[in-house]
Amino acid sequence: MTPRALDLHRDALLARALPDGSFVLAPGGQARPEATAWAAVALHTLGTAPEAVAAARTALARLQRPDGSVPLAPECPEAAWPTPLAILAWLPDPDFRGRAEAAAAWLLGHPGRHWTKTPDSPSDHDTSLKGWPWIEGTHSWVEPTAQVMLSLAALGQAGAPELAEAGRMLLDRQLPAGGWNYGNTRVFNHELLPIPESTGLALTALTVLPERPGKEVVARSLASLAGPTNAVATPLAATWRAFGLTAWEAGPPGTLEPVARALDRQTRYGPYDTPLLAQALAALASGGRFADLTRRA
Amino acid sequence: MPTPHPSGLTRRAALKLAAGAGLALAAGGFGCNRLPSPEPKTAVFVAKAASYQADLRDILGRGLAELGITARDIAGKRVLLKPNLVEPQAGAGHINTHPLVIGAAAAVFLSLGAASVTVAEGAGHRRDALLVLETSGLADVLVDAKLPFRDLNTGPVHKAANLGGWSRLGETLWLPDALGQADLVVSVAKMKTHHWAGVTLSMKNLFGVMPGVVYGWPKNVLHFAGIEPSILDINATVRPELAIVDGIVGMEGDGPIMGEPVAAGVLVMGRVPAAVDATCCRIMGIDPAAVGYLRRADGILGPIAAGRIEQRGEDPAAVRHDFALLDFVPAHKDLRLPPSPG
Numbered sequence: 081m082t083p084r085a086l087d088l089h090r091d092a093l094l095a096r097a098l099p100d101g102s103f104v105l106a107p108g109g110q111a112r113p114e115a116t117a118w119a120a121v122a123l124h125t126l127g128t129a130p131e132a133v134a135a136a137r138t139a140l141a142r143l144q145r146p147d148g149s150v151p152l153a154p155e156c157p158e159a160a161w162p163t164p165l166a167i168l169a170w171l172p173d174p175d176f177r178g179r180a181e182a183a184a185a186w187l188l189g190h191p192g193r194h195w196t197k198t199p200d201s202p203s204d205h206d207t208s209l210k211g212w213p214w215i216e217g218t219h220s221w222v223e224p225t226a227q228v229m230l231s232l233a234a235l236g237q238a239g240a241p242e243l244a245e246a247g248r249m250l251l252d253r254q255l256p257a258g259g260w261n262y263g264n265t266r267v268f269n270h271e272l273l274p275i276p277e278s279t280g281l282a283l284t285a286l287t288v289l290p291e292r293p294g295k296e297v298v299a300r301s302l303a304s305l306a307g308p309t310n311a312v313a314t315p316l317a318a319t320w321r322a323f324g325l326t327a328w329e330a331g332p333p334g335t336l337e338p339v340a341r342a343l344d345r346q347t348r349y350g351p352y353d354t355p356l357l358a359q360a361l362a363a364l365a366s367g368g369r370f371a372d373l374t375r376r377a
Numbered sequence: 378m379p380t381p382h383p384s385g386l387t388r389r390a391a392l393k394l395a396a397g398a399g400l401a402l403a404a405g406g407f408g409c410n411r412l413p414s415p416e417p418k419t420a421v422f423v424a425k426a427a428s429y430q431a432d433l434r435d436i437l438g439r440g441l442a443e444l445g446i447t448a449r450d451i452a453g454k455r456v457l458l459k460p461n462l463v464e465p466q467a468g469a470g471h472i473n474t475h476p477l478v479i480g481a482a483a484a485v486f487l488s489l490g491a492a493s494v495t496v497a498e499g500a501g502h503r504r505d506a507l508l509v510l511e512t513s514g515l516a517d518v519l520v521d522a523k524l525p526f527r528d529l530n531t532g533p534v535h536k537a538a539n540l541g542g543w544s545r546l547g548e549t550l551w552l553p554d555a556l557g558q559a560d561l562v563v564s565v566a567k568m569k570t571h572h573w574a575g576v577t578l579s580m581k582n583l584f585g586v587m588p589g590v591v592y593g594w595p596k597n598v599l600h601f602a603g604i605e606p607s608i609l610d611i612n613a614t615v616r617p618e619l620a621i622v623d624g625i626v627g628m629e630g631d632g633p634i635m636g637e638p639v640a641a642g643v644l645v646m647g648r649v650p651a652a653v654d655a656t657c658c659r660i661m662g663i664d665p666a667a668v669g670y671l672r673r674a675d676g677i678l679g680p681i682a683a684g685r686i687e688q689r690g691e692d693p694a695a696v697r698h699d700f701a702l703l704d705f706v707p708a709h710k711d712l713r714l715p716p717s718p719g
Contacts, residue, residue: 214589
């Protein structure tokens, strides 16, 4: 992608900022925390518009509840899945360190709902291994667990025992044939199918563990994700494929190319929602290196 | 302690449901199907379609005519088609509503003067909605027909009173704004067995309207609130005006994703989803009264008894094709409909 094309996408993202610093979910729409968080991350990674980034961080701070969580909406506190995204947005600025730590403390105290697996369980995975849920009070799933691992590790808490268990949970949910889906492996003895964005997120998150699993443990997943079937040019899948493969230094030449193509395909689909646009821009701006998203300027 | 209704609905919830339906009745037109009275019978249309190369637009057009739906009912209306795109896989067309069925439905509504047709879905397991569209083959249909798509998982949401009361979801549900912006919601479902609910047809298909941003991926909040009671609450609240079920190639066995394709060769449609689903069950060789949520819906969200449904088009018994059920799946236990006499 040419610098000029990248600038156009950046400008489209910036145009979604509201006067209060938050970002709309889609052009002409209303603000949403995940849009604000991903926009702040992307613009910071691009090294541009520091005022907009600071305003977005402040907007997120206004959404933080006294308990530290950052919910989708005040009327829906159980949908606290934007909390790790807010941490990523806040992290590069020391002024927001306290808020990030409060959010992390809330996350550590609010894992998913777990139970001991019974012999007659139709699901194959170990239901006792804790990670994080999308919605408070429900089971842990792959993507929210990976997002929390990435945010806590960026905050310097990679050694927390909760992350070690979450890493074991992710490995337990890895499909025998390679890859991850939302978080079920076999149900009624049928092995389920992988999803590229889930696979990329899980692979990225596993690299933050101090005792990172060996490459052989995820070799099938890497091979599957690197293959042509998963080199798709839709924004979420392409973005997380790039992050996942780059984290393991397993990306074939042109790993970022589907991300660039995905951005161009707004001519086919219409303008992307802000989180999709921002995540793709962040992937391109960082060269697919997730750790660069939260580096201080 | 709430007074239980025989259906499992609390008395308060039954009153809410009746009140909501009363408003719909007052609105007239399509709304008249919203709380079927004991009489008269509810019409369900069954058509044979040997393959997706059949003239689906003609079949669906005939179906609407059989159901008494005319251009006067559709003209100027904003139509929302809700397909089943739970988890597409390349080459596995039996998982999802076929794109050609969706395209044909859109063409029929537009030909009847619909102001717009939007396709909208909140896929059960997938967050990359565009990849879902591409993998399912629907993207090309949407682009060719210039049909807009709304991702119900991530779009704007609002609270609505829960007009059911069966589940533990509480007094309110979070629904996508896109539903409220439509005049006509059509559940365009797939004919499948389901390893948790027995069958997934037009009523279960409405799980996909529940936004992932509030209910998760998978929509685990609904699982903890009870799958079958949640189906009832969502249907009581959303009340789609029409149901179309793609049974040209359905899924048997370990549905809704890992089952096997089965060429049932039918399209089924009607104004009352419970009656449509009951008819689909009979075609699948399944007793609708043995499906928990259909039994509980009976008489409240629509009739399921054969005697209360006026079958138009093909006789369900004549196109019956028993879908395989699995003896190790508890939700499939005792579902089989006895063989038709004669």
